[in-house]
Amino acid sequence: MVGLSVFSQRVRPFSGKKYVMLDRKEVDKAHWYVLYNCDEVQPYLNEHEDELKQTSNANLYTRQEKEFPTWFEKRMTNMLESGLVDATDKLYCLACKPDVRVHTYTGCIVDGVRFHTKELDDHRTTQNSGVxxxxxxxxxxxxxxxxxxSVMKLTYLDMNQVFLFKCKWFNTDETSRDLNRRMIRHDYNLTSINTSSTWYEDEPFILSNEAQQVFYLDDDKLGSSWKVVQKIQLRHVWDVPKLEDEDVDEDCLDLVANDAYQQDEFNNIQWFVQEESLENPHLHRDDIEPEVIASNVVSNQWMEQGGLNDFMCDEIEEEDDIHDGDEEEAISTDEDSD
Known part of the structure; x- marks a missing residue:
């Protein structure tokens, strides 16, 4: 095991750095969220849950939140002392509680997406705080x-770091039978939220890579406290579904994407991979097996058809015309000087 998922976040904080000391209760809440959402810890969470069920099935989540961090730390310590392979140094560092001294930031970039805190957004004309x-x-x-x-950076042993988002969650309860009491409304393709009501105040943390960005617009129809939620598709970011029935070389797909982008920059030929095309009967055939074609094959076929050659010839002829014009002008200038 090279590293843990929670220690491998692609986060770059960039503003408002502060060094603060949190109370132990808040640190324990953040630490529990990290443990509960770490993929590598799930087998131990299941094991601990089975032990709790032997006593009682009541309030399993609350009991596990209270008891598991200490249980997991002891378990990792004993396994490490016994020399078991499953007890890696990274798991032991995670099992030990983080430092109560944390760094906080007012902004960061996560996987190419810029986030700002609400406080920072209040002084700007742009909006980057919606999650x-x-x-x-x-x-x-x-x-x-x-x-x-707030953007928080927890520090564990051996300088392992985890970035968390501390958020304020709007009440989006839809269980009320009275439509007028619901805090979220759906009107055709629009979703509106009443931002005057909040919930989960004791569970404000999420991993930074779990957050997706949204924007809130004023809803003039429902009132000042209501906001229309606008989800966006970020530029140059695509969500390409994986094929379940076939093993596709991801490096090959990356090569196709990169080459297609370079082709678009070079000769204004656009290549599109659209999820909608899979549902279009005119663009999808069920009678043949799909085939992944590498970008170099497509490029070679296109070059053999003369596309690149014709383009280059046109460019060369234009350049020759320009240079010929420059030479004629230079010659006439020399004759005039003589």
């Missing part, structure tokens, strides 16, 4: 909307 997290639970799903309050 959205899709939630999944037993029996359904729920979308959580809020604003970013």
């Amino acid at each position: 959205y997290v899709p939630g999944v639970f037993t029996g359904g799903s729920h979308d959580y909307y809020g604003v970013l309050l």
Whole structure:
């Protein structure tokens, strides 16, 4: 195991750095969220949950939040002393609680997306503080909307770091039978949220790479406290679904994407990979197996058809005409001087 998922975040903080000391309760809450959402810790969470079920099935999540961090630290210490392979140094560092002294920031870039805190946004004409997290639970799903309050960097042993977003979550409860009491409304393709009501104040943390960015616009129809949520597709960022039935070389797909972008910059030929095309009967055939074609094959076929040669010839002829004009002007200037 080279590293843990929570220690491998692609985050670059850039403004408002402060060095603050949090109270132990807030640090324990942040540490529990990191443990609960770390993929490599899931087997130990399941093991600890089975032990709790032997006593009682009541309040499993609350009991596990209280007992698991200490249980996990002891477990990793014993496994490391016994020389077990599963007890890696990274897991041991994660099991030990983070330092109560943390760095906070007012802005950062996560996987190429810029986030600002709400406080920083209030002094700007742009908006980068809206966050959205899709939630999944037993029996359904729920979308959580809020604003970013602070970017926190937790420091574990051996200088391992985890970036968390501390957020304020708007109440989006849809369980009320009275439509007028619901804090979220859906009107055709528009979603509006009442920002005057909040919830989950004791669970403000998410991993920085879990956040998706949204924008909030005033809803003149429902009132000043209502905001229309606008989800966006970021430029130069695509969500390409993976093929389940075939093993596709990801390096090959990256090569195709890069070459296509370079082609677009060179000769204004655009290449598009659209998810919608899979649903278009005119662009999709079920009677043949799909085939992934490398970019160099496409480029070679296009060059053999004379596309690149014709383009280059046109460019060369234009350059020759320009140079010929320059030479004639130079000759006439010399004759005039003589």
